Amino acid sequence: MGRLSxxxxxxxxxxxxxxxxxxxxxxxxxPAEYFGSGQSFLDSVPPEQSGYAIVDIHMPGCDGFTLxxxxxxxNYDMPVIIITGQASGEARDRAMQNGAxxxxxxxxxxxxxxxxxxxxxxxxxxx
Amino acid sequence: MxxxxxxxxxxxxxxxxxxxxxxxxxxxxxxxxxxxxxxxLAVATAVNAANELRMMRAxxxxxxxxxxxxxxxxxxxxxVSLVFFVRHYLRAGRRWLAWTIxxxxxxxxxxxxxxxxFNYRELTGIRHIHFLGESIxxxxxxxxxxxxxxxxxxxxxxxxxxxxxxxxxxxxxRRSALVVGGSIVFAVLGATVHGLLSVWQIIHSxxxxxxxxxxxxxxxxxxxxxxxxxxxxxxxxxxxxxxGLQNLFEGTVExxxxxxxxGKLLFANPAFAKLLGYDSPDDxxxxxxxxxxxxxxxxxxxxxxxxxxxxxxxxxxxxCRFRRKDGTExxxxxxxxxxxxxxxxxxxxxxxVENIDQRKRAEETLKxxxxxxxxxxxxxxxxxxxxxxxxxxxxxxxxxxDIHEVDSTYEPTVEKGLAFYTPTSKxxxxxxVKRISExxxxxxxxxxxxxAKGHHRDILTIGRADLEHRRIYGFFQxxxxxxxxxxxxxxxxxxxxxxxxxxxxxxxxxxxxxxINQPLGAILNNAEAAKILLSQAQGQRGDxxxxxxxxxHDAKRAGDVVRKVRSVMKKGDASFEPLSIHALIDxxxxxxxxxxxxxxxxxxxxxxxxLTYIQGNRVRLQQVLLNLVTNxxxxxxxxxxxxxxxxxxxxxxxxxxxxxxxxxxxxAESRRTFVFQPFFxxxxxxxxxxxxxxxxxxxEHGGRIWxxxxxxxxxxxxxxxxxxxxxxx
Numbered sequence: 001m002g003r004l005s006x007x008x009x010x011x012x013x014x015x016x017x018x019x020x021x022x023x024x025x026x027x028x029x030x031p032a033e034y035f036g037s038g039q040s041f042l043d044s045v046p047p048e049q050s051g052y053a054i055v056d057i058h059m060p061g062c063d064g065f066t067l068x069x070x071x072x073x074x075n076y077d078m079p080v081i082i083i084t085g086q087a088s089g090e091a092r093d094r095a096m097q098n099g100a101x102x103x104x105x106x107x108x109x110x111x112x113x114x115x116x117x118x119x120x121x122x123x124x125x126x127x
Numbered sequence: 128m129x130x131x132x133x134x135x136x137x138x139x140x141x142x143x144x145x146x147x148x149x150x151x152x153x154x155x156x157x158x159x160x161x162x163x164x165x166x167x168l169a170v171a172t173a174v175n176a177a178n179e180l181r182m183m184r185a186x187x188x189x190x191x192x193x194x195x196x197x198x199x200x201x202x203x204x205x206x207v208s209l210v211f212f213v214r215h216y217l218r219a220g221r222r223w224l225a226w227t228i229x230x231x232x233x234x235x236x237x238x239x240x241x242x243x244x245f246n247y248r249e250l251t252g253i254r255h256i257h258f259l260g261e262s263i264x265x266x267x268x269x270x271x272x273x274x275x276x277x278x279x280x281x282x283x284x285x286x287x288x289x290x291x292x293x294x295x296x297x298x299x300x301r302r303s304a305l306v307v308g309g310s311i312v313f314a315v316l317g318a319t320v321h322g323l324l325s326v327w328q329i330i331h332s333x334x335x336x337x338x339x340x341x342x343x344x345x346x347x348x349x350x351x352x353x354x355x356x357x358x359x360x361x362x363x364x365x366x367x368x369x370x371g372l373q374n375l376f377e378g379t380v381e382x383x384x385x386x387x388x389x390g391k392l393l394f395a396n397p398a399f400a401k402l403l404g405y406d407s408p409d410d411x412x413x414x415x416x417x418x419x420x421x422x423x424x425x426x427x428x429x430x431x432x433x434x435x436x437x438x439x440x441x442x443x444x445x446x447c448r449f450r451r452k453d454g455t456e457x458x459x460x461x462x463x464x465x466x467x468x469x470x471x472x473x474x475x476x477x478x479x480v481e482n483i484d485q486r487k488r489a490e491e492t493l494k495x496x497x498x499x500x501x502x503x504x505x506x507x508x509x510x511x512x513x514x515x516x517x518x519x520x521x522x523x524x525x526x527x528x529d530i531h532e533v534d535s536t537y538e539p540t541v542e543k544g545l546a547f548y549t550p551t552s553k554x555x556x557x558x559x560v561k562r563i564s565e566x567x568x569x570x571x572x573x574x575x576x577x578x579a580k581g582h583h584r585d586i587l588t589i590g591r592a593d594l595e596h597r598r599i600y601g602f603f604q605x606x607x608x609x610x611x612x613x614x615x616x617x618x619x620x621x622x623x624x625x626x627x628x629x630x631x632x633x634x635x636x637x638x639x640x641x642x643i644n645q646p647l648g649a650i651l652n653n654a655e656a657a658k659i660l661l662s663q664a665q666g667q668r669g670d671x672x673x674x675x676x677x678x679x680h681d682a683k684r685a686g687d688v689v690r691k692v693r694s695v696m697k698k699g700d701a702s703f704e705p706l707s708i709h710a711l712i713d714x715x716x717x718x719x720x721x722x723x724x725x726x727x728x729x730x731x732x733x734x735x736x737x738l739t740y741i742q743g744n745r746v747r748l749q750q751v752l753l754n755l756v757t758n759x760x761x762x763x764x765x766x767x768x769x770x771x772x773x774x775x776x777x778x779x780x781x782x783x784x785x786x787x788x789x790x791x792x793x794x795a796e797s798r799r800t801f802v803f804q805p806f807f808x809x810x811x812x813x814x815x816x817x818x819x820x821x822x823x824x825x826x827e828h829g830g831r832i833w834x835x836x837x838x839x840x841x842x843x844x845x846x847x848x849x850x851x852x853x854x855x856x
Contacts, residue, residue, distance in 0.1 A: 013724075014645050016681055022653035023674060027659035056727040058641065085644035085721075106648030110655050 006117070007051030008032040009078070011041045011067060013059040016108070021054065024110060038067035047076040052117060055100075057084040057091060068098045079120055083108070130259035134244045135180040138341045138477040145348045152355065161216035164208045165344075165351055171205035172340040179335045183263035191253050191266055195246060195334075200278075205340060206284060208233050209311065212347065213291050217307055219298075220291035226614050228287060238273065246274050246326060256331055265333050270326045281319045285312050289768050303350065308344035314339040322826040329759065363812055382459075382480040385466075388473050390429070392416045404483055406449035414452065424448035424456045436463055436476075445743050459485035501525060503809070512542055513600035516564055530605050531587065532578035547576040549583075559590065563599055567592035573606065585610035640656035641721045642688040646681035703828075705740045706748065712773055715752035719760075721772065726760050732771040738775050739850040747824045748848075751832075754817045755787040762791035762842070778847060782830075786845040793836040802834055821846070 008025055010032055012018040018034040025032035031051075035041040039062055040055070053071070057064035065080055071080065081094035081102040094101040102116040146169025153162040178198040185191035185694040210225045247268035292308025295301075318339035325334040376383055378723050382399030386392050392415035395408040402423065405411035414422050419429040428447055436442050444459045460481040468474030504510060509529025514520060521539040528535060531547055541560065548556050552574035559570035570590045578584055590601035657674045716723070716730070723730055756771065763769040772788040794802060801821040818832075823830040825846045832846040 016651070016684075017645055017649040017652070017676055020649040020656065020674075020677060020681075023670065024652040024659070026654040027663075060724050060727060063725065063727070065724035071662060083648075085641035085648065106644040107651040108648065109651065 006030055009041060009045055009049075009051055009053045010034045011038055011053060011059075011064075012056035012083070013037060014056065016027060017056075028110065033053070038064075038070070041067070042070065047071075047074050049076075049078065052079050053078050053080045054113075054118075055080055055082055057095075058086070065094060065098055068095070068100060072073035072099055081116060087109070129261040131183060131261045131263055132180065134259070135176045135183075135337060136473065138337045139173040142176065142344050143170040145344060146170045146173065146704045149348075149351065156410050159215075161351065161738075162213055164212035164433065165347055166214060167349065168205055168212060169206035169344050171201050171208055172337070172344050173728065174201040175340060176337045178334070179337050183258075183265075183333050183335070185264045188250055188253055188266075191264060192243070192250055193249075194709070195244075195266070196239055199239040199245075202277075202336065203236040204233050206280065211289065212309065213288060213311070213732065216347075216351065217291050217295045217300075220287050224283065224287040224290065228280050228283045231276060231283065235277035235280060238276070244271050247271055256333075258333060263333055263355060263774055265325070265331065267328070270328075274326070278319050278323060281315050285315050288312055288315070290494040293673070303354075306346060306644070310343055312344075314343040322798075324680055360835075376558035382478075384411075386418050386476050386478065386479050388475065390419045391415070392418055392422075392679045393475060397523075401501070402480065402531070403449060404453050405434040420825060424450045432463060434462070436465055440465075446487070449480065456794050457482065459483060477795060494726040496647065502752070505529075508605035510603045511600070512539070512544075512603065513598055516594075516599060520562060527603055530578070530581040530584065530603050531576070532582065537579075542791060547578070549575040552576070556588065563590050563592050567594045573610075583607075592645075625654060639718075643685045646685040646688075649681045650678050650685075655680070688731070703744055705744050706743050706745055708738060708741055708748075708775055708848070709734055709784060711745065711752060712775070712785070714754060715749055718753060720758045721758055722757070726769060728760060728763065728769040728771050731770060733772060733774040735775050735777060741828075742851045743828050743848060744824075751821045751824050751846065752785075752787075754821050758817060759787055759791070763789050768789055777850065781850050783848045783850050784845055786843050787849070788837055788843040790841040792843045793840060794834055796836075799834055799836075803832065818844075 008022075008030060010018050010021050012021075012034070013036060018036070019087060022032045022034045033045075035044065037059060038055070053076075055064045055067055059067075062070070064084070068080055068082070070079075079101040080099065081104060082091075082100045083104045083106055084091055085106045095103045101120050104112060104116070141267070146166040149162045149169065150166040153159060155168060156162070175198065178194055178201055182191055182194040182198065185194060207229050210228055214220045214222075214225055235245075244250070246432055247266060248271040250266055252267045254263040254267050256265055257263075282471050288311040293302040295308070296304040315342070321330075321332070322334055322336065325331045325332045376396040377398075379396065382402045383394075383396040384392060384399045385394040392412050395405075395415075397408055400406070400408045400411040402841035403411065405414060417725050419426045423429045426449065427777055432442055432445055432447075441846070442461070442463045444460060447457050447458045447461060449461075460483045462479040464477045465473040466475050466477055468555040484819040504524060504526040505530050506532065508526065511524040513522050513528050519541045519545060521541060523531075525535075525540050527539075528537065532539075545553065545556060545560065555572060556574055559568075559572060562568040563570055569592065570588070572589075573585065573587050576584050578587055584605055586605045587604040587606045588601065589604075590599055594600050653674045657671055657678075658666055660671055660674075712732075712734070721726075759771050760769075765773075770790045772786075773785075774786045774788070776784050776786075778784050803818050822832050825848070828848055830846055830848040832844070835843045835845070837843055
């Protein structure tokens with residue numbers, strides 16, 4: 001896994017949070033793009049695109065779970081990490097059942113995100 | 128003066144008169160045979176006197192002899208009459224003797240008629256002698272011993288009479304024995320001796336019996352008349368005493384009656400008839416054939432009383448119920464006494480009844496009202512008391528004893544009564560008693576006592592003064608249960624309030640988490656980005672001011688959220704204040720904002736402008752609104768189109784109504800009335816307390832909460848609150 005191949009697609013209706021996350025990843029030299037809604041993400045990023053999608057649950061119109069389902073239906077290959085401001089075990093379970101690779105509760109540190117990604121990368125490279 | 132004619136005529140007429148009188152008596156009382164025989168005796172005496180007179184005036188021997196012969200028959204009649212008079216009057220004398228006398232006399236009379244020389248073997252002639260100033264004839268001849276048969280019968284008559292008199296004497300009727308027996312013995316013996324002496328011409332006297340006869344008739348007449356007079360007097364006395372008794376029977380208010388041992392009514396006085404509703408005593412006697420079945424309300428009771436009667440001889444003042452003719456019953460006091468017949472067994476019962484119905488009913492009413500009072504006192508746990516101000520002597524009712532758990536031997540006094548109070552209650556009641564005793568000031572206190580058995584009791588004690596009679600009275604009521612309930616209710620309210628707060632805090636904290644985590648997440652990201660940028664080359668630091676601006680903004684945002692939640696929570700349990708319902712709605716929706724967004728719920732606000740303030744508790748009303756909004760979101764989870772409408776309106780000038788409508792599946796009609804019940808829930812993990820708490824909060828505010836189904840689907844929960852004229856001061 002090369003550093004260059006790591007890329008994040010951030011989907012969150014909260015502009016300030018999305019922008020801050022993008023800013024933080026970019027500062028670390030990791031490419032990241034921010035989308036204010038699930039629809040704008042689907043419109044801009046094709047299914048064959050690599051990278052990680054970081055999706056917020058609480059979004060008007062199309063929430064995180066709906067987006068997850070849509071991505072699955074549209075054969076998106078990228079792993080999805082679900083994030084949320086609310087603490088709920090139910091939400092984590094639901095996220096994992098719907099094919100998310102991780103679940104993070106806001107506020108989360110850069111380390112915990114990276115740890116999740118590295119673990120995922122390790123699993124992907126070993127069949 | 129020719130005395131013989133005069134005297135003999137007098138004898139005849141006197142005898143006839145007495146005979147006539149007794150004949151009349153006999154006609155009235157046919158059973159009195161003695162009177163008839165006396166009458167016959169008198170008539171025989173009169174006839175005999177006439178005969179003798181004729182004999183004494185006889186001119187020839189033939190004339191004399193014929194008269195003498197026929198004279199036997201009047202003597203026969205006299206003797207027979209006498210014998211039967213004795214038997215009937217004295218009810219004594221041997222029957223065989225009587226018949227022997229009669230037989231001997233009849234035979235001597237027949238002999239005298241058949242044999243010419245029955246008295247005299249030879250009647251030689253008549254001689255005139257001077258007797259009582261008159262010249263009379265006496266016979267001269269040889270007497271015939273045959274005539275002694277007649278004299279023997281006379282002696283037998285004497286024996287018969289003496290025998291009868293002795294038995295009468297023994298019976299106790301000594302006077303009758305002497306008068307009747309003595310006069311007969313004297314007269315018969317006298318006549319016999321005189322007859323024999325004159326026939327045998329030992330004395331020169333006419334052969335007459337009339338003086339003896341008339342003496343006998345007079346003596347018998349005296350005796351029989353005296354007896355009649357006595358009987359007459361007795362009859363009068365009896366009538367009088369009967370009349371008196373009758374008056375007593377008829378006039379008395381006591382019912383008097385007589386029954387046969389079998390129970391047939393034999394006699395009843397008017398009071399008895401009246402008491403039992405019969406038209407007359409006759410009606411009662413005719414109608415009542417069995418007192419047990421007809422008169423006694425409980426027939427078996429009569430048998431019991433009769434058994435007692437057998438043992439005790441008399442029953443007095445037995446209280447029982449009698450049945451009237453019309454079937455109604457009345458209480459009587461009954462006295463019964465058996466009257467023995469000749470065979471010694473009870474011939475009948477005499478009974479006396481007194482009407483005690485009114486007394487008994489009054490007693491029953493009193494008993495009933497006493498029982499009623501006691502029961503009421505027991506039910507209400509109310510005990511009465513009163514005490515004399517001067518002596519301090521106290522009276523308690525039974526329930527007061529029970530409340531204090533003392534037995535009936537306890538003698539209450541004011542001091543002892545005060546000692547039951549708990550240390551905190553004692554000074555209060557002490558003051559109250561002092562004031563009521565001195566100034567007549569009434570009291571009405573809820574205090575606590577410790578009973579004699581050590582139980583703690585809450586009591587309501589009420590005292591009123593009656594200074595005019597120097598007494599104070601009042602009651603105790605055991606209100607322990609009520610107090611306990613009140614305490615439990617208060618605890619329950621507290622618990623419920625606490626639970627409500629916990630639930631609200633839980634709801635709020637989950638919203639809060641999201642609202643705060645969002646800016647915190649952003650701050651963290653921005654801070655990390657800034658840190659990296661600062662460690663890098665100079666050229667890229669240009670973004671830092673923008674990053675810091677975002678950090679400041681997010682920190683403020685988090686602060687705002689915290690402030691808003693605090694503004695909802697901080698007032699705690701503060702009392703009611705004027706509130707704007709729209710401000711409350713706004714706060715509630717702010718807190719619920721993220722849930723609404725997350726659930727993709729479209730919010731509609733239909734708020735009435737310039738809505739009146741209401742008076743209420745901010746936190747508690749906020750709880751209601753949050754609860755209703757949360758419920759609305761929950762029921763719409765599985766609904767594709769989710770919309771929430773919050774309305775406010777006025778219902779008249781005094782009532783504000785707030786409604787929250789959802790587009791869920793509505794409430795099943797069967798459940799609509801239960802949704803406000805505690806622990807009613809349709810949620811998998813719900814406690815079912817939310818709506819119950821909402822209701823108790825709204826009711827605390829004097830309002831009402833209800834649920835309806837919307838015509839186009841979903842449900843509407845509404846509550847009303849009292850409008851307040853002015854805003855906050």
